[in-house]
Amino acid sequence: MTEPILTAAHLTMDFGSKTVFNDLNFTIHAGEKISLIGHNGAGKTTLVKILLGLLAPTAGTVTKKSPGGQAKLKIGYVPQFRNIDADAPLSIASFVALNVGLSWRPWLTANEKKRVADVLALTDLTAIKDRPITLTSGGERQRAYLAQALLADPELLILDEATASMDVDAKKAMMDLVVKVVTQRNMALLFVSHDLELTARYTDRYLLITDETLATGSSKEVNADSLKGVRI
Amino acid sequence: MFAFAFMRHAFVASTFIALTCGVVGVFVVARQLSFLTHMLSEIGFAGAAFGAFLGISPLLGMLLFTIASSTLISGLSVERARRESTISAVSSLFIGSGILFLALANQSSSYATDILFGSIVGISINGVWQLVILSLIVLLTIWLIFRPLQFDSFDSVGASANGVKTGIISIIFLILLAVSVSVGAQIVGSMLVFILMTIPAAIAKALGHSMKQLLIISVVMAILGVWLGLWLAYVTNWPVTFFIALIEVVAYVVALIYQRRQAD
Ligand SMILES: Nc1ncnc2c1ncn2[C@@H]1O[C@H](COP(=O)(O)OP(=O)(O)OP(=O)(O)O)[C@@H](O)[C@H]1O
Numbered sequence: 399m400t401e402p403i404l405t406a407a408h409l410t411m412d413f414g415s416k417t418v419f420n421d422l423n424f425t426i427h428a429g430e431k432i433s434l435i436g437h438n439g440a441g442k443t444t445l446v447k448i449l450l451g452l453l454a455p456t457a458g459t460v461t462k463k464s465p466g467g468q469a470k471l472k473i474g475y476v477p478q479f480r481n482i483d484a485d486a487p488l489s490i491a492s493f494v495a496l497n498v499g500l501s502w503r504p505w506l507t508a509n510e511k512k513r514v515a516d517v518l519a520l521t522d523l524t525a526i527k528d529r530p531i532t533l534t535s536g537g538e539r540q541r542a543y544l545a546q547a548l549l550a551d552p553e554l555l556i557l558d559e560a561t562a563s564m565d566v567d568a569k570k571a572m573m574d575l576v577v578k579v580v581t582q583r584n585m586a587l588l589f590v591s592h593d594l595e596l597t598a599r600y601t602d603r604y605l606l607i608t609d610e611t612l613a614t615g616s617s618k619e620v621n622a623d624s625l626k627g628v629r630i
Numbered sequence: 631m632f633a634f635a636f637m638r639h640a641f642v643a644s645t646f647i648a649l650t651c652g653v654v655g656v657f658v659v660a661r662q663l664s665f666l667t668h669m670l671s672e673i674g675f676a677g678a679a680f681g682a683f684l685g686i687s688p689l690l691g692m693l694l695f696t697i698a699s700s701t702l703i704s705g706l707s708v709e710r711a712r713r714e715s716t717i718s719a720v721s722s723l724f725i726g727s728g729i730l731f732l733a734l735a736n737q738s739s740s741y742a743t744d745i746l747f748g749s750i751v752g753i754s755i756n757g758v759w760q761l762v763i764l765s766l767i768v769l770l771t772i773w774l775i776f777r778p779l780q781f782d783s784f785d786s787v788g789a790s791a792n793g794v795k796t797g798i799i800s801i802i803f804l805i806l807l808a809v810s811v812s813v814g815a816q817i818v819g820s821m822l823v824f825i826l827m828t829i830p831a832a833i834a835k836a837l838g839h840s841m842k843q844l845l846i847i848s849v850v851m852a853i854l855g856v857w858l859g860l861w862l863a864y865v866t867n868w869p870v871t872f873f874i875a876l877i878e879v880v881a882y883v884v885a886l887i888y889q890r891r892q893a894d
């Protein structure tokens with residue numbers, strides 16, 4: 399097997415006296431599609447934030463490495479909660495373009511505009527690209543979040559409950575899109591969800607946080623019985 | 631009116647100040663920092679008074695106080711600072727100490743009026759240079775950090791999720807805000823710098839649909855306000871600050887009415 403792009407070793411997280419999880423160990427390889435499951439409050443979002451470096455774990459380490467070489471692993475992250483002002487002056491296109499990357503130029507270069515246009519096309523947003531982001535439907539907005547994360551061309555894509563507000567068809571459409579892009583660009587996927595059906599259908603392997611520890615297995619085995627009555 | 635050197639100075643200085651306040655204001659409104667801008671202007675008053683007490687320039691005193699407190703505030707999270715009711719207590723303390731410094735400095739009461747309500751027409755060529763240079767530093771810094779600042783201001787969750795160092799951006803912006811408040815106070819005074827920092831940007835928010843439009847509307851409204859204000863003050867001999875406040879507030883009301891109409 400190839401070298402892992404992300405290795406978590408002995409991760410423990412306490413908030414004050416409350417332990418969220420204890421001694422988690424796992425790896426993620428290039429191109430792997432993994433789901434992260436666990437009941438509300440099990441610590442999924444907390445774990446994701448630790449992987450990103452947004453939170454420091456109480457103990458343990460996270461090692462990240464770009465699949466190609468020694469460069470920094472590029473992670474695209476669609477957070478569970480977003481806080482966008484109701485009258486922010488952002489079209490879908492300009493919202494996506496926020497993540498275009500650093501430069502001394504305030505404006506977008508021709509090349510950057512093309513990258514934005516490409517990712518809008520990929521996520522099927524071209525037709526509504528000029529619509530204010532605050533007037534979009536929940537599903538369209540999730541696609542815009544996805545497009546924004548994809549713009550930076552990540553090697554690992556982390557989606558935290560990205561399908562939670564969608565109807566069944568929209569969920570399937572969104573996941574088909576995600577899996578298509580992830581496969582096309584050989585990205586790894588970490589899909590945080592409560593939806594066991596999507597998990598089984600679209601990911602290879604699951605990570606389950608339960609009773610402060612981590613269990614893993616093939617996504618095909620994910621069903622209420624095999625999880626031994628653990629509530630998700 | 632440009633026959634007089636003092637009017638030329640006033641015109642140049644206020645143009646740069648309006649440009650700075652117009653640009654910075656867009657981010658103040660987006661980041662919901664109006665309350666902090668108000669507090670910084672009160673802190674600025676205390677700083678200017680402290681400057682008088684020490685015998686240094688009021689601008690320097692203001693810069694010292696506002697930058698120091700911005701840096702301190704950024705230690706707390708801004709979210710928390712907003713909720714803290716201690717903020718208004720701290721503000722009163724600063725105003726009180728400003729009054730004390732003025733009394734200790736033995737300055738005439740017109741000095742206090744100048745700090746509080748502005749004294750643009752009395753500005754020297756050196757003063758003009760200082761304001762122009764400070765304005766340019768603020769504008770250039772915003773230019774350089776424009777992308778991460780914009781990301782963090784409109785989608786802070788997304789920005790930190792995508793690796794923007796939002797903490798550093800916040801600190802830099804608070805320092806820029808401190809400098810702009812100190813600079814703006816030189817023209818409209820520390821009591822009303824708030825107007826130039828927030829109303830043109832609020833008008834822009836009501837009318838604009840993109841970042842570019844917001845910046846243009848905000849800057850145009852700020853510059854129109856100070857130019858018209860200076861001219862009206864020259865013609866009538868009434869205070870500049872009064873006219874700037876009047877123009878901005880009238881424009882704001884018109885913009886709000888227009889926005890309502892559009893929405894219906
Ligand atoms: N900053 C914090 N301070 C204290 N407790 C926290 C903090 N962040 C999270 N927690 C707690 O840690 C636990 C795990 O939270 P987390 O958000 O990671 O859960 P989750 O698995 O993502 O849940 P959900 O499925 O509802 O999104 C919860 O009990 C939560 O209340």
Ligand SMILES: [Mg+2]
Pocket residue numbers: 442443444478558
């Ligand atoms: Mg969560």
